[in-house]
Amino acid sequence: MQSAALLRAQLEVSLAERAPSAFTLKVRQAPELLPTGTPGLDVLLGGGIPRGGITEITGTSTTGRTSLALSILARATGQGAVCAWVDVQDALDPETASAYGVQLERLLWLRAGRRSIGMQQPPPASPAGSHNEKTRSHPYNAHEATQHTGGGHPRHEHRSMGHAVTQLFHSPGGTLQAKRSGSTERLIELAAIGPRCAEPQPHRRKLEQISADRLPPRRGQTVLDGRANHRIEELIPEQRQFFSSGRPDGKAAQRGNPKSPLGQALSATDLLLQTGGFRAIVLDMGDVRADHVMRTPTSYWYRFRLLAEQTQLALILLTSNPCAKSCASLVLRCYRNDENSPWRGDREKALFTTLRYAVAVERRRNEEIGPLHKKPVARTTTEWQARAPWAR
């Protein structure tokens, strides 16, 4: 035994330049934790999500993924740390984030994908009946709509009144000023300005049908449900841009051909991880189809895990299905608890008030376990609820 130990020590010394402590088991330090802001989940996780690793928050729509991520960021920015939100589909609502307590000046928001329409742009929609045969025009015109039952929503109270009054009296295009100046043309113009029409729905071109068995297999195809199993050719252009580059990193993209939103988001996340100094980075892929996310090369997640470990930040992935595989330190599955209705009041005057969520821990890698023993993880669940802003 002594000779074996001696031999081992000699080998370790000779290999020290290439691999320090080659035969010594590395003692894993317990990671620092970032509280989630939901007491039940913090208790379940032993304090929060781990820093220096990847945490996946998965689930379908209305399962509390975004709420959970915002709650984590609210705690982090509240402590004075700097965080980032990488938005693949530009879905973050800053108003909601502010309601959660996220300090927006400490949150770097990266909006990949489509260009924003800006707050002055009209809401797009197709002309009535052009999109769907069942679509019908609303029976109320603008005048009748003001007579409709149902008043203003509680969430819209006492906002921008000061600005409205100022604009009313001082704006060059204000109605009163036009009346005062006697500009009939201006009044006619004001009356004639139509509502902002919606964006027309892009025309879908029918292409040749190819049977599914003739298509090459794709990574992540097994997680597709039947509803989402479209072919690329059938997608509308906005969806098709996820395939615009051969790889999500956009290496196959030609000059002048921008990267896909997912590729942009991954590159942006990479840059942020290399910069360091952030407490948490949320990569929001919540609305991206599962097969697109699954097609991301695994090397991305390995690199992200390594960089997160070096910079001691919590990388949070919001996805519909787990995608980081073994690179994820923690995987949380979100559900919606259907036992209680989120609606209050009768059918005629219902009010959306509360959403109840459940979170299950699917996998944890940073538990206090022995160096050579793998402890089976039991599925554990906790519940929490989120209220609508007007119901608090």
Place this chain on the structure above:
Amino acid sequence: MYACLYIPSFPAQAVLRLQPDLRRQPVVILDGEAPRETVLSTNMLARRLGLMSGMTRLQTESFPQVHSLRRSQTQESVTKGALLECAASFSPLVEAVQTIFSNEPGQAVVLDIRGTDGLFGSPEALALKLRKRAGAYGLLANVATSVNFHAATCIARGVLGVNSIRAGDEAAALASLPLDVLDLSPEMADTFRSWGIRNCGMLAKLPERDLVARVGFEGQHLRALARGEHPHHFVPIEPDFRSQLIETIELEHPVELLEPLLFLYARLLDQLLVRVQTRSLAIASIEVQLRLDGHANDAQLHHTRTIRPALPSEDSRRLLKLVQLDMEAHPPLAAVLAIEMRIEAAKPHTAQHGLFLPQGPEPDSLEVTLARLKKLLGEDRVGAAQLLDTRRDEGFVMRRFAPPPQRNGLIPEVAANLPAAFRVCRPPLAIGTTLHGNQPVAVSIDRESFDVVTRAGPWRRSGEWWSQANWCREEWDVLLSDKATQKVCRIAHDPSSHCWYLVGTYD
């Protein structure tokens, strides 16, 4: 006590200052209207080949290895400003001296260095430091110190390197110098040449009365200069340091690619950084102005970009990276003929980080990262959101991301009831809706049909009716369900255009 900082062959040095690769080659500077251009200035290597001022272009072209460059008065002006700034960093009393009749035009700056012993040591030590500083500015200078203003100037013109003349030794130091150092007129030079007077020592020995009788009081003036006895009334100037922080370079040929320009940006930036660092300052902003080729319209003749780092920086690599990323994002519309870089100086950023404060990104690294992200995603897609006082959707603007300083980490209280987060659909997605009794009962979103299980609404919203941007719509909170999933969404109806669209999803 005076110190004279003299730059020989000033037009050539002004051009070659930012082109170090040409310094090791014979270069002549041409001036005048084509094709009757003549040599204005030469560097040392060209003079060794026999080239001199006044030669024609045709004569210079007989030397195949000689580089002929055009005179740049802009670069001369900028270099003169840098020279004054260099001198002013040693003494607040500075006077510029212009040579008038010399064949080889130079630029001299004289400093009054009385009382600077405590700061820079003896006059010899100061002269060495002054020459070294000028070298850092890209200028090869002669420096002479003397108690006589004109003696220092003449010795700096005639003797290479550093010379310190003790009081009373001026005449001896000037004796061996040619008469050219006195900057005498061509007529006087011809007269003295006909008399056999070749140097200052011979002129100094001429009897004063006889000299005045033959050539007038100009002869007396020149004799006093040659003896190192001519008095001078010092008229100091006050060079404005901040307005002089400009570097410019004119290109021989139009350049279209960014990569060659980056080398020039780096030279200009390094030179400016040296200048601000001598004052213990850093660069707060960089303005790059490119003069473009092929545009008659004045508005398009220049391409100007301003880069403002988050904090004043002395890191030339990061500053250059910011310039590069900005130029890649906003390239000029035509080939570049000249580059002018102007900077603003400020005190370097100093910060005391607390041991127990959360660490944020390094400001310099963050600035470069933000520039990269803007290039990747778009100018308006990176930043921090700032909410506006409006009821309209998208009631926010994107601001530049500049996180406030870290403060002591106080754990915020856990809210008893968390608000329901909302995921916005940007732009709002047009949907098909089936109504029953004026209420939506089924919704078709992107060719997928959902039944409306529960609904709340309509909640009517409108605003800005006083302006053209008026808007109005009715919103519904609906629980949508299909075979597999359920989700709570907000849909809206525009009563004027009769359009239904998906605003977003609660999550």
